[in-house]
Amino acid sequence: MGRETRLKIQEWLATLPSLFWLAVFFLIPTLMVFAIAFRPADPYGGIGPGWTLDTIRSLADAHYLAIAWRTFWISGLTTLICLCLAVPTAYTIARASARWRTTLLMMVIVPFWTSFLVRIFAWKTLLHPEGLIKRVLVVLGLAGPQTQLLYNSGAVVLVTVYTFLPFAILPIYAAADKFDFRLLEAARDLGATSLRAFLKIFLPGIRRALVTAFLVVFIPALGSYVIPDLVGGPSSEMLGNKIAQRVFVDRNLPHASALSVVLILAVLAPLTAVLFLQGKKGRPELFIREGE
Amino acid sequence: MKRSLFPRAVTAVVLLFFYLPILVLVVNSFNASRFGSGWQGFTLTWYARLIHEPEIWRAARNTLIIAVSATLVSVALGTAAAFALHRFMGSRLQRLHYTLVATPLVVPEILVGISLLMFFVAAGVGLGLFSIFLAHVTFCISYVAMVVLGRLQDFDFSVIEAARDLGAGWWQTARRVLLPMLFPGIVAGGLLAFTLSIDDFVITFFVAGPGSTTLPIRIYSMIKHGSPPLINALSAILLVITFTAVLLSQRLSRVKNQPL
Numbered sequence: 001m002g003r004e005t006r007l008k009i010q011e012w013l014a015t016l017p018s019l020f021w022l023a024v025f026f027l028i029p030t031l032m033v034f035a036i037a038f039r040p041a042d043p044y045g046g047i048g049p050g051w052t053l054d055t056i057r058s059l060a061d062a063h064y065l066a067i068a069w070r071t072f073w074i075s076g077l078t079t080l081i082c083l084c085l086a087v088p089t090a091y092t093i094a095r096a097s098a099r100w101r102t103t104l105l106m107m108v109i110v111p112f113w114t115s116f117l118v119r120i121f122a123w124k125t126l127l128h129p130e131g132l133i134k135r136v137l138v139v140l141g142l143a144g145p146q147t148q149l150l151y152n153s154g155a156v157v158l159v160t161v162y163t164f165l166p167f168a169i170l171p172i173y174a175a176a177d178k179f180d181f182r183l184l185e186a187a188r189d190l191g192a193t194s195l196r197a198f199l200k201i202f203l204p205g206i207r208r209a210l211v212t213a214f215l216v217v218f219i220p221a222l223g224s225y226v227i228p229d230l231v232g233g234p235s236s237e238m239l240g241n242k243i244a245q246r247v248f249v250d251r252n253l254p255h256a257s258a259l260s261v262v263l264i265l266a267v268l269a270p271l272t273a274v275l276f277l278q279g280k281k282g283r284p285e286l287f288i289r290e291g292e
Numbered sequence: 293m294k295r296s297l298f299p300r301a302v303t304a305v306v307l308l309f310f311y312l313p314i315l316v317l318v319v320n321s322f323n324a325s326r327f328g329s330g331w332q333g334f335t336l337t338w339y340a341r342l343i344h345e346p347e348i349w350r351a352a353r354n355t356l357i358i359a360v361s362a363t364l365v366s367v368a369l370g371t372a373a374a375f376a377l378h379r380f381m382g383s384r385l386q387r388l389h390y391t392l393v394a395t396p397l398v399v400p401e402i403l404v405g406i407s408l409l410m411f412f413v414a415a416g417v418g419l420g421l422f423s424i425f426l427a428h429v430t431f432c433i434s435y436v437a438m439v440v441l442g443r444l445q446d447f448d449f450s451v452i453e454a455a456r457d458l459g460a461g462w463w464q465t466a467r468r469v470l471l472p473m474l475f476p477g478i479v480a481g482g483l484l485a486f487t488l489s490i491d492d493f494v495i496t497f498f499v500a501g502p503g504s505t506t507l508p509i510r511i512y513s514m515i516k517h518g519s520p521p522l523i524n525a526l527s528a529i530l531l532v533i534t535f536t537a538v539l540l541s542q543r544l545s546r547v548k549n550q551p552l
Contacts, residue, residue: 015373
């Protein structure tokens with residue numbers, strides 16, 4: 001047996017298990033969502049025979065458009081806030097002394113490891129009418145006794161920012177860590193203000209990381225379901241809530257599939273846009289690699 | 293050069309923002325007040341009550357069973373995947389393989405959940421511990437593969453060639469040379485898979501059936517209908533476990549990273 005053949009067999013042996021598993025449990029199920037969107041529902045919560053376009057047509061409804069638009073702006077606003085907070089934080093960590101850098105980095109990573117539901121619940125307690133924040137705001141005269149902090153889009157944005165901020169800080173930090181800060185000093189020496197040097201030298205220097213941070217916040221935010229479910233109200237329902245409602249309350253799987261197709265397309269849009277824009281410069285670093 | 297204070301101020305606010313909710317939660321778990329409205333004295337009642345909740349123990353058991361089994365399987369599959377991706381980089385098969393491994397990382401959880409639900413319903417797989425296990429392995433493979441792949445970037449494959457040249461067989465090379473060198477990466481990947489599995493709510497919620505309640509699902513229904521102080525106490529326990537695990541893994545990886 002030649003070396004070529006032996007290597008080929010070795011490659012297939014190492015590749016086949018994960019390739020097979022992901023084809024069966026990821027690729028096929030995703031394709032099925034597309035297929036089921038064109039099937040009728042049967043009255044028992046299953047999938048009926050034949051094919052139909054009715055489910056897809058029913059999506060062109062003002063109610064769904066409002067939800068799609070809300071999903072988009074809540075995710076967009078969340079991403080914007082995350083980037084605005086992540087850039088100065090990552091900059092500070094990158095410029096801190098070695099000792100402080102490790103400590104600060106740990107402090108950013110630890111909340112990311114804590115339970116997702118526990119963090120949402122913690123905010124629910126804080127924003128509760130009897131909670132700490134409400135009472136502080138009332139004392140400061142910033143809120144009346146009737147002000148409701150929970151169950152609105154503001155609460156959804158706040159908790160989503162809280163959940164995804166570490167994901168935005170880490171890639172920006174990784175880039176800031178490699179950035180040569182002497183460039184900023186040079187710009188200052190040549191007469192630029194701090195702000196101008198920051199905007200014209202630092203931000204372009206970490207451009208790719210900003211794109212990564214945008215994607216790792218915006219994409220999961222589009223698929224939010226638990227956060228609006230727990231701290232949002234009826235007026236802050238997102239696409240994810242509608243999908244869950246179709247599955248768990250209405251037992252209408254074709255309808256849930258059709259909505260999922262919309263969500264898949266919404267996720268693909270920013271992803272392909274980035275891949276297209278960065279096309280010739282290689283693939284964007286979408287993943288925060290541990291231990292690097 | 294004098295540096296602007298603004299970034300440091302933002303960082304301080306961000307850290308306060310990160311830790312204030314967690315701190316309030318832990319303090320409230322010792323608060324005698326039922327709704328956490330003001331401090332009404334120190335108590336351990338909520339922790340004591342927690343011990344007598346059989347549902348929580350059952351959920352914790354289910355969570356552990358799934359996490360351990362899903363971690364073992366996904367570490368095996370993910371490590372093999374990372375090895376193939378690195379060793380045979382650039383081949384057409386590996387480009388397809390990479391796409392398939394990387395895509396689940398950018399797909400929102402709810403889509404993974406609903407597509408697996410459709411698949412299980414269509415394929416006649418009953419919803420329960422087994423379907424949750426299958427789902428968890430699916431999303432853990434990608435994370436393990438990425439972590440191990442990160443370690444492989446600075447792996448010198450001439451060592452393998454050397455072992456083979458010195459007469460080691462395929463299995464012997466893998467066991468005596470490849471695995472020990474990849475071990476830190478495998479541990480890190482496994483730890484990540486374990487944590488993700490223990491914490492997963494969205495995907496699990498879609499593919500769970502009666503009798504397969506996991507801890508996150510239990511916490512979710514407690515948040516929706518349950519008593520706040522009990523969740524505080526449970527959350528505080530989980531936080532302590534997480535913090536210990538993170539500190540331990542940091543210690544371990546620091547020792548492991550030392551040159552031999």
